[in-house]
Amino acid sequence: MSSSKQPASTSFKAPDSSRLQLDEQGRLRHFLTVESLSKDILTEIMDVAESFSSVGHQAVKKVPVLRGKTIVNLFFENSTRTRTTFDLAAKRLSADVINLNIATSATSKGESILDTIRNLEAMHADMFVVRHSDSGAAHFIANNVEPHVSVINAGDGSHAHPTQAMLDMFTIRQVKKDFSNLNVAIIGDILHSRVARSQIQALNTLGVKDIRVIAPRTLLPSDVGSLGAHAYGDLRQGLDNVDVIIMLRLQRERMGSALLPSEHEYFECFGLTEEKLAYAKPDVTVMHPGPINRGVEMDAAVADGAHSVILQQVTNGIAVRMAVMTLTLGHSRVAG
Amino acid sequence: MNILIKNGRVVDPANGYDGVQDVFIANGKIESLGTEPAGFTAELTIDASDQWVMPGFVDLSASLREPGYEHKATIASESKAAVSAGYTAVCCLPDTTPVLDTPSVAQLILDKAEEAGYAKVLPFGALTVGLEGHTLSEMFALKKAGCVAVSQAPKNNINSQVLRRALQYAKTHDLLVVLKPEDVLIKDRGCVHEGAISSRLGLAGIPVSAETVAIAQLIQLAEETGARVHLTGLSSTKAVSMLARAQFANIAMTADVHAHQLHLTELDVGTFDANYHVSPPLRSASDRDALLAGVVEGILSVSSGHQPHEAEAKQAPFPSTEPGISSLETVLPLMLKLVDEKLLSLSQLVSSLAHGPSEILGLETGCLSVGAPADICIVKAKETWQIDEKNWLSRGMNTPYLGHQMKGRVTYTLVNGRLVFGK
Amino acid sequence: MGETVSAVDVEDIIDTMAGELAQEMKRKKRVDPLMIGVHTGGLWVAEKLHRKLGLKKPLGEIDISFYRDDFSRIGLNPQVKPSQIPCEVEGENIILVDDVLYTGRTSRAALNEIFDYGRPVSVTLAVLVDRGERELPLHADIVGLKLDLSPEKQVKLTGPAPLVLETNRN
Numbered sequence: 057m058s059s060s061k062q063p064a065s066t067s068f069k070a071p072d073s074s075r076l077q078l079d080e081q082g083r084l085r086h087f088l089t090v091e092s093l094s095k096d097i098l099t100e101i102m103d104v105a106e107s108f109s110s111v112g113h114q115a116v117k118k119v120p121v122l123r124g125k126t127i128v129n130l131f132f133e134n135s136t137r138t139r140t141t142f143d144l145a146a147k148r149l150s151a152d153v154i155n156l157n158i159a160t161s162a163t164s165k166g167e168s169i170l171d172t173i174r175n176l177e178a179m180h181a182d183m184f185v186v187r188h189s190d191s192g193a194a195h196f197i198a199n200n201v202e203p204h205v206s207v208i209n210a211g212d213g214s215h216a217h218p219t220q221a222m223l224d225m226f227t228i229r230q231v232k233k234d235f236s237n238l239n240v241a242i243i244g245d246i247l248h249s250r251v252a253r254s255q256i257q258a259l260n261t262l263g264v265k266d267i268r269v270i271a272p273r274t275l276l277p278s279d280v281g282s283l284g285a286h287a288y289g290d291l292r293q294g295l296d297n298v299d300v301i302i303m304l305r306l307q308r309e310r311m312g313s314a315l316l317p318s319e320h321e322y323f324e325c326f327g328l329t330e331e332k333l334a335y336a337k338p339d340v341t342v343m344h345p346g347p348i349n350r351g352v353e354m355d356a357a358v359a360d361g362a363h364s365v366i367l368q369q370v371t372n373g374i375a376v377r378m379a380v381m382t383l384t385l386g387h388s389r390v391a392g
Numbered sequence: 393m394n395i396l397i398k399n400g401r402v403v404d405p406a407n408g409y410d411g412v413q414d415v416f417i418a419n420g421k422i423e424s425l426g427t428e429p430a431g432f433t434a435e436l437t438i439d440a441s442d443q444w445v446m447p448g449f450v451d452l453s454a455s456l457r458e459p460g461y462e463h464k465a466t467i468a469s470e471s472k473a474a475v476s477a478g479y480t481a482v483c484c485l486p487d488t489t490p491v492l493d494t495p496s497v498a499q500l501i502l503d504k505a506e507e508a509g510y511a512k513v514l515p516f517g518a519l520t521v522g523l524e525g526h527t528l529s530e531m532f533a534l535k536k537a538g539c540v541a542v543s544q545a546p547k548n549n550i551n552s553q554v555l556r557r558a559l560q561y562a563k564t565h566d567l568l569v570v571l572k573p574e575d576v577l578i579k580d581r582g583c584v585h586e587g588a589i590s591s592r593l594g595l596a597g598i599p600v601s602a603e604t605v606a607i608a609q610l611i612q613l614a615e616e617t618g619a620r621v622h623l624t625g626l627s628s629t630k631a632v633s634m635l636a637r638a639q640f641a642n643i644a645m646t647a648d649v650h651a652h653q654l655h656l657t658e659l660d661v662g663t664f665d666a667n668y669h670v671s672p673p674l675r676s677a678s679d680r681d682a683l684l685a686g687v688v689e690g691i692l693s694v695s696s697g698h699q700p701h702e703a704e705a706k707q708a709p710f711p712s713t714e715p716g717i718s719s720l721e722t723v724l725p726l727m728l729k730l731v732d733e734k735l736l737s738l739s740q741l742v743s744s745l746a747h748g749p750s751e752i753l754g755l756e757t758g759c760l761s762v763g764a765p766a767d768i769c770i771v772k773a774k775e776t777w778q779i780d781e782k783n784w785l786s787r788g789m790n791t792p793y794l795g796h797q798m799k800g801r802v803t804y805t806l807v808n809g810r811l812v813f814g815k
Numbered sequence: 816m817g818e819t820v821s822a823v824d825v826e827d828i829i830d831t832m833a834g835e836l837a838q839e840m841k842r843k844k845r846v847d848p849l850m851i852g853v854h855t856g857g858l859w860v861a862e863k864l865h866r867k868l869g870l871k872k873p874l875g876e877i878d879i880s881f882y883r884d885d886f887s888r889i890g891l892n893p894q895v896k897p898s899q900i901p902c903e904v905e906g907e908n909i910i911l912v913d914d915v916l917y918t919g920r921t922s923r924a925a926l927n928e929i930f931d932y933g934r935p936v937s938v939t940l941a942v943l944v945d946r947g948e949r950e951l952p953l954h955a956d957i958v959g960l961k962l963d964l965s966p967e968k969q970v971k972l973t974g975p976a977p978l979v980l981e982t983n984r985n
Contacts, residue, residue, distance in 0.1 A: 071663045107895030119881035190709035191594045192664030277591035373430030
């Protein structure tokens with residue numbers, strides 16, 4: 057199944073989060089979604105990340121940019137990986153970090169999200185890095201914090217994972233330099249993927265040529281056009297002439313909900329092997345937000361092969377998060 | 393009390409009447425129209441110049457929250473809000489705690505309504521015990537205790553075999569069955585229309601088939617059993633056309649649409665505004681237009697779908713908020729807006745809000761005929777007002793229209809010839 | 816467009832500074848010092864000084880953008896260069912080189928950054944231009960040129976070749 061070549065999302069006007077994310081001077085105050093952010097802001101994030109990318113290699117691995125600030129990692133959904141990178145990023149900026157894994161703390165005993173936030177604000181938290189299984193959770197929290205507090209979305213439901221998208225864009229910029237001629241394919245469970253949604257928005261804002269989503273119908277949203285991409289059900293067609301392939305992680309639960317028959321069939325149809333890489337351009341770049349299910353999304357040869365920049369993505373993750381924290385919290389805001 | 397309503401424009405589509413005429417009320421009924429009855433002395437005269445005199449509205453779907461959820465609302469607070477909004481009768485869904493499946497709960501609700509002394513409350517008895525979908529409720533006893541219909545709404549946990557038998561049993565006692573058409577398995581954890589917004593925002597979507605699959609089943613069962621079925625809260629184009637075809641085939645099926653569904657669409661959800669989290673969901677603009685066409689053609693009545701909530705119910709990320717709008721008090725201005733925009737005629741407004749629902753329920757109200765109960769509302773169409781906490785009567789402040797300017801306000805409401813709202 | 820500071824030959828000034836620095840190191844018995852230049856102008860000056868003095872230890876460079884105290888008002892300069900100090904700072908005699916000494920805040924930031932690396936035995940500050948009007952109690956040990964400028968004027972070193980001192984209106 058291929059789709060029409062009409063430019064995606066021309067008639068659909070996406071909801072605008074600018075009033076919430078930006079302050080009166082148009083600077084980032086919260087980082088909730090890539091949606092409605094200008095190309096200039098996305099470029100600024102990547103440029104600032106560039107300046108931070110050397111920090112980890114220096115003898116002094118810290119800079120005093122956020123010294124005295126308190127950053128709370130508010131993870132309502134488990135994730136050691138992402139939480140660790142945010143933790144590391146905050147510490148490299150000399151901030152104080154509190155890690156809250158909500159499943160085991162007061163909220164599971166019934167404390168509402170608002171009460172949790174108020175308590176933490178009373179302890180002078182300056183920033184919340186939030187991961188939650190509900191789409192819209194970061195927006196909800198951002199709508200309810202004090203004026204001097206910033207919120208960073210570390211992933212909300214299936215809605216957005218903006219820092220992941222930005223580190224992916226940063227990585228693409230390092231490898232391909234220019235966005236304007238790129239054909240990008242995203243393969244996997246698009247329907248449930250906050251990563252894919254944010255990536256598609258970022259790629260469109262940065263002006264790539266074409267974005268393809270490749271997945272079985274059960275794993276595609278009903279209105280792919282309003283998402284800003286073109287849908288393909290066939291890997292060969294979808295990968296034709298592609299410069300960058302982004303593989304998404306497949307979750308085991310999908311088999312249980314009658315969305316897919318098996319991991320084996322998924323790998324047969326949509327998994328990446330060296331052979332299938334040949335459908336794309338010879339210098340194609342392969343990316344994955346991690347962790348990889350070897351033998352489901354791709355085989356070892358691709359994961360560890362010359363086209364893969366997966367480890368680079370991980371390194372870039374810290375610099376990009378340092379950039380986002382600095383841009384949102386780093387400029388003074390009058391409280392109240 | 394003898395009451396005279398003079399100089400008002402009487403809008404009564406049931407009798408095909410629209411004109412300026414005096415209305416004479418005595419002994420709780422409409423005594424005469426136009427001509428003063430012999431020996432009539434008005435103890436109260438209402439000057440309705442430049443105002444509209446209509447039959448009081450009858451709401452086919454509201455959750456009044458009592459007994460069991462008094463932190464959200466009570467019968468007293470909501471029946472008062474109802475009369476201020478032109479409603480003289482409100483049907484309440486059986487989703488109370490304890491469930492409305494015994495005569496004593498029905499009696500409790502009727503007593504509370506009488507004690508409050510505002511709008512009549514017409515209870516819907518539960519279709520199954522505890523609304524659990526397994527055992528038939530004692531429908532005869534519920535009818536005797538004052539229930540005007542039986543209903544499984546807002547739930548849908550009833551398998552096809554039990555549903556068929558419940559319809560047959562309700563038919564035996566000539567009871568209307570009110571159902572919310574929704575296939576819960578297809579709906580799954582959806583919270584918005586499956587379309588552009590769900591795709592873009594990553595919110596679980598409710599496809600149209602969640603509604604139409606249920607309607608298809610109900611049409612077949614209604615036809616086969618001969619039961620009278622009323623569907624509450626339609627939301628899609630497809631649903632309207634299925635209903636129209638069923639009615640054309642003389643199947644005893646009626647339906648209503650919530651007034652806000654005639655205005656709002658999925659795009660109003662915007663950036664996760666929980667005020668627009670409703671069930672059934674707001675769908676696309678073309679669905680909204682088809683629903684309005686259904687009202688204009690007389691296929692659909694209009695209900696409020698009133699769901700008052702405490703503040704906390706909406707203070708969470710969108711998918712975790714409770715769906716529902718506190719809607720009684722905005723029905724009239726929303727409907728009047730359609731009349732202003734020439735999308736709906738005034739008599740279609742009265743038909744959909746008063747006459748149609750009364751006919752569906754088999755009541756004598758919904759018209760201003762001589763001898764009918766004097767359930768009347770008087771409307772000042774040009775009066776504008778802004779919704780704020782001070783003038784809002786429902787205990788639930790969960791309305792997306794808070795702070796908005798509304799046009800059209802009720803000045804007087806009479807229930808059984810008694811003034812229950814008015815300056 | 817800036818005006819070149821008249822009759823100033825930056826190369827000559829740096830030559831003089833090198834001589835004074837050599838004397839200072841000898842006087843204080845600081846053998847084999849570690850020179851560190853502050854990006855960007857200070858590094859240009861340091862490169863020349865390093866060569867003229869024939870220092871053995873390689874030249875270090877630091878970018879003080881992250882250590883600025885006016886960061887929250889002006890935000891982050893995206894052109895931040897990496898800081899690289901090729902030896903251990905601990906126990907060293909440091910020569911810190913910058914182009915312009917004015918309020919003293921840049922030098923304060925540079926000192927903070929150096930101390931994050933370790934504890935030096937001494938720090939000698941050498942600047943090409945001292946324009947006075949300190950806001951912090953800092954002084955330079957070696958000054959190439961003293962300038963008295965009104966506050967609306969800014970002095971800048973342009974380079975790297977040729978090195979030219981320019982004044983601009985702020």
